[in-house]
Amino acid sequence: MTRLLTQSKACPMGDADLVCLLQQQFPHPLIEQGTVDGIPTVWVDASHVGALLRYCKHELQPSYAMLYDITAIDERVRxxxxxxxxSDFTLIYQLLSLTGNAFVRIKVALMDSHLRVDTQCDVWPNANWYERECHDMFGIDFVGHPNLYPLIIPPTWKGHPLRKEHPARATEMEPFSIDEQMQDEEQEALRFVPEQWGMQREGKNTDYMFLNMGPNHPSVHGVFRVAVQLNGEEVVDAVADIxxxxxxxxxxGERQAWHTYMPYTxxxxxxxxxxxNLPxxxxxEKLADIQVSSRVETIRVMLxxxxxxxxxxxxxxxxxQDIGQMSPIFYIFADREMLFGIIEAITGGRMxxxxxxIGGVAQDLPQGWDVMMREFLARMPKRLDEYQKMVLDNRIIKQRTVGVGRYTSxxxxxxxxxxxxxxxxxxDWDMRKRMPYSGYDNFDFDVPLGTNGDCYDRAMVRLQEIRQSLRIIQQCVDHMPEGPYKADHPLTTPPPKERTMKDIETLIHHFVHSSWGPAIPAGEVCLPIEASKGLNxxxxxxxxSTTSYRTRIRTPSFAHLQMIPTMSRGMMVAxxxxxxxxxDFVMADVDR
Amino acid sequence: MSPVVNNLLNVVLILVCVVFGAALLTWLERRLLGIWQDRYGPNRVGPFGTLQIVADMIKLLMKQDWVPPFADRLIFIVAPAFAMFVVVAAFAVIPMAPGVGVVDLNIGLLFFLAMTSLGVYAVMFGAYASDNKYAMLGGLRAAAQMVSYEVFMGLSLMGVVMLAGTFNLRELVLAQADGWFIGPQIVGFFIFFMAGIAESHRTPFDLPEAEHELTAGFHTEYSGMKFAMFFIGEYVSVLMSAAMITVLFFGGWLGPAWLPPLGWFLLKTMTLVLLMILIRGSLPRPRYDQLMTFGWKFMLPLALINLLITSALILI
Incomplete structure (x- = not known):
């Protein structure tokens, strides 16, 4: 599996040999690791990782311009x-090339005695939060990081939750109680200290006001806190706290069986x-080498x-609603209700x-599902036109959103x-088009684009995406393939039940998979999808074993939220x- | 009936009706918005949910009478009472029908403008006394907004005054016997209507208490009856704006004989109130600086031009 590449080796052409290319052009030794998902993965020494990352971003063609994720694995009991x-702790950088439609994974081995590596904040601004998260969860130090303050865990927290020695259940710990003094201390620890973030309390001719928005505020969509430095109503700077x-x-993910983790996702x-559930x-399935039928793929796409x-x-x-228009959400909820009715008829659940x-879906589609779906598809275009007219064509909304919160590609x-x-x-980059999964390449749809990258365009793009999703669903309804709704594979969970009472082998299988869950073959895999909010x-x-060794969830909202201070500097509170x-974020998607 | 008893009856009845009407308006608004938004609105308590206001009142009365320890206690308590006082006082000059009305001042219109101008103090007191950052931002917005919208609120009415030649509201109504002022003063009506909504802090002029930005704006720290005073005060001021528009532009109680004068007055007022509720249900909220720009750069010149043209026409 692993080979230490040598300088002299000739590289065959093709994407798969990125590792080979890197080895030829990058002056320091790299070790290749094979993975199930086929993402090129290399190990590099901690002292050279910065150089390699910069090389991937700036010099490599096609360029790996986006820092997709930074995370770590506690390898000590693997x-x-x-x-x-x-390696005791492996630090993982995953980069995405939007021009080459490819990922690369760069791993750094760190020993428990020396958990230090250089920060990448100067290469990618979004490395900031990822590194803080790794510091929280694993205790890895990032040298040169502007502020390694706890991001996700409370500032008073002891220990690093994703280390293997940290308990995963409350029952493994002492009963928790909080007395008044402790409560005061915890609250005091949350006080926003501007100096900690390099902020001034006084400007040239002004005293700044620090406004604490959230974690309970009507517009922060959940429990999100942003401390804002204000000059009158103008936002000077902001610090997001999640x-x-x-x-x-x-x-x-490390304590649930593979199958029983599904509801958490x-x-x-x-x-x-x-x-x-999809990614x-x-x-x-990739780890277990299960192939699903095209019916399963199409059902999954439709849902x-x-x-x-x-x-x-x-x-x-x-x-x-946040811009002060109170009615549209109620009309939209009527549509949501109709669609939830269909989802409920198909799946039995709503939200x-x-x-x-694993290996399919829970049941086959019920009889008459297509009638309901067609009814919905017929109703929507007119409703969407109304929303367009009511919200996006409204002059006050345009005044409030055009040119506001703008950023470039x-x-x-x-x-x-x-x-x-x-x-x-x-x-123009949509994963469903660029790196199709679950049979998206069989569908005919467009990718709506904006022009300015402001608040108005972000809303407009999403409204257009609803229309495209309707097109995809229409194609699912018209061309739903026949076939089994679950793959015939020993690791499919729950296993097919038809033959369980007829032969002992299947019965044992069924019993083991239903009680312990399937043991999925060892390996590493990461299959991103174009979720509603971005790449997930x-x-x-x-x-x-029957549980995952490490489950890393990369969510789009986490990355998006980090940009709020950059977008809002110089703007007004409104x-x-x-x-x-x-x-378009939800806090559960940010904090996980 | 002696005039004293008559007057007393007038005062008490109108006060009760106004406050109760404002409370009923909270139900009406929720119910109407509900219907317009494809949902029910409050429909559980009493017939069609009309007793909802009683339930709300009981709830508000039962709440702890809380004054935050960091607040300026005296001003904190006085502010909501003051808010209620000014709008109710302004109601005193509104002539509802012949013989119905609290007081008949010969400077009635000026008294009305004076009282609404005082309204801004209630908001500023409340915001200042709360010692809360959201309240402060709301109070600042309210002060700026109300002061600037008052300028052309007054100006927009001068056209009507010129046409009728009086500040007395009763005479203003009688002057419309030949035709309502909405015809010649359509621009004045438009401006006053906007200013009236702004005075009562309703969408799209609800910036002082913009829920999505400032949680509850200037009354963030208020609860129980003190909050209710601000809340009902705003609904009274909605009623007052509508009543004032009726008096100034729609001929007050005048109308064909098949409805009594008071009936006409109420009908016209309620129609205007419905219009205000409809506006709340449909418009988003502009940004603070956009609102000020709109006021100073569009509404004020418009009011002045209206005044200029009206006076020119009268001179000719």
Whole structure:
């Protein structure tokens, strides 16, 4: 699997040999690692990682311009590490090339005695939060980082939650209680100290006001806090504070069986429903080498697009509401209700059906599902025209949003913005077109683009995306393939039941998979999807057991939220609300 | 009936009706918005939910009478009462029908403008006394907004005054016997209508309490009956704007004989109130600086031009 590449080796042409190319042109030794998902993966020494990352960003063709994710693995108790360099904690940088439509994964081995590596904040501004998160979760130090203050865990927290020795269940710890003194201390620890963020309390002719927006505020869509430095009503600077919605979803991935983790994924982007299941089940299927039928793929696409519509609907309604228009959200909720009716008829659930399964979906489509769907498809275009007229054509809305919260494509890529936020700048990149998955290449649809990258364009792009999703659903309804709704594979969960009472082998299989869950072969996989808010993926590390060894959830909202201070400097308080409304995030998707 | 008893009856009845009417308006607004937004609105308490206001009142009365420890206690308590006082006082000069009305001042219109101008103090007191950053931002917005909208609120009415030649509201109504002032003063009506909405802080002029930006703006720290005073005060001021528009532009109680004068007055007022509710249901909120620009750069010149043309026409 692993080979130490030598300078003299000739590289065959093709994308797959990026590693080879790197080795030829990059002066320091690299070790290649094979992965199940086929993403080129190299190990580099901690002292050279900065040079390699800069090389990938600036010199390599096609350029890997976007920092997709930084995360780490606690390797200390992992058994299947064949051929990988010795490491206690492995730091992982995943880069995305938007021009080459490819990922690359760069790993750094760190020993417990020396958990230090240089920061990448000067190369990519969005490295800031990812590094703070790694510091929180694993205790890795990033030398030169502007402020390694706890991001997700409370500032008073002891320990690093994603280390293996940290308990994963409350029952493994002492009963928790909080007395008054402790409560005061905890609250005091949350006080915003401007100096900590390099802010001045006084300007040239003014005393700044520091306004604490959130974590309870009508417009921050959940528990998000942003401390704003104000000069009158003008935003001078802002510091976003997250972590109030953190539930340890990644840690839960390490204790739940592969199958029983499914309901947790629904609640990551809680507006995305089964769309969250998709990157997870695709990853597990890849590890287990399960092929699903085209019917399963089409059903998954259809349901995912339903949830894309649901998510965009809510975005659009709250967008109008945050700008002070109170009615559209109620009309939109009527449509949401109709679509939830259909989703309920198909899956039995509404917002969080947890309906996809490893190797298929939970049930076949019910009789008459297409009649309901056609009714919905016939109703929507006229309603969407109304929303367009009511919200986007309104002059006050235009005044409030055109030119507000603007960023360029280059800025978006630097900050790791994906999805509608990237396309609003006019950058034509949709994962469903560029790196198709689950059979999206069979569908005919357009990618709506904006021009200015402002709040107005972000809303407009998403409204147009609803129309495209309707087109995709229409094609699903018209051409739903026949076939099984679950793959015939030993690791499919829950296993097919027909033959369980007829032969002992299948019965044992069924019993084991239903009680313990399937043991998924060892390996590493990461299959991103174009979720409603941007690129979403599950980086799954299997150690060959019934639970995942490490589950890393890369969510779009996390990256998007980090850009709020950059977007709102020099704007007014009201603009900031429009900016927050236009981003389309949910805090569960940010904090996980 | 002696004039004293008659007057007393007038005062008490009108006060009760106005306050109760404003409370009823909270129900009406929620119900209408509900219907316009494809939902029910409050429909549980009493027939069609009309007793909702009683339920709300009980709730508000039962709440703890809370004054934040960091607040300026005296001003904090006085502010909501003052807010209520000025709008109710302004109601005193409105002539509803022949013989119905509290007081008949020969400077009635000026008294009305004076009282609405005082309204800004209630908001500023409340905001200042709360010692809360959101309240302060709301109070600042309110002060700027109300002061600038008052300028052309007054100017927009001068056309009417010129046409009728009086500040007395009763005489203003009688002057419309031959034709309502909405015809010649359509621009004045438009401006006054906008200013009236701005005075009562309703969408799209609800910036002082913009929920999505400033949580509850100047009354963030208020609860219970003190909050209710601000809240009802705003609904009284909605009623007052509508009543004032009726008196100044729609001929007050004048109308064909098949409805009593008071009936006409109420009908016209309620229609205007419905219009205000409809506006709230349909428009988004402009930004603070856009609102000020709109006021100073568009409404004020418009009011002045209206005044100029009206006076020119009268001279000819």
């Amino acid at each position: 058994s299947h590490r064949e051929g990988q360099p010795a 972590g109030y919605h953190h539930r340890g979803a990644e840690k839960m 629904d609640r990551i982007d809680y507006l995305g429903g089964v769309m969250n 997870y089940v695709m990853g597990v 995912s697009e339903c949830f894309r519509i649901q998510s965009h609907f809510l975005f659009f309604g709250t967008f109008a 969080h059906p947890s309906w996809f399964r 280059e800025q978006a890529i630097d900050w790791g913005i994906t999805g509608g936020g990237l396309r609003a700048t006019g950058y 993926s599950y980086y799954l590390v299997s150690d060959g 603009d900031m609300i429009a900016i927050i409304a236009s981003i």
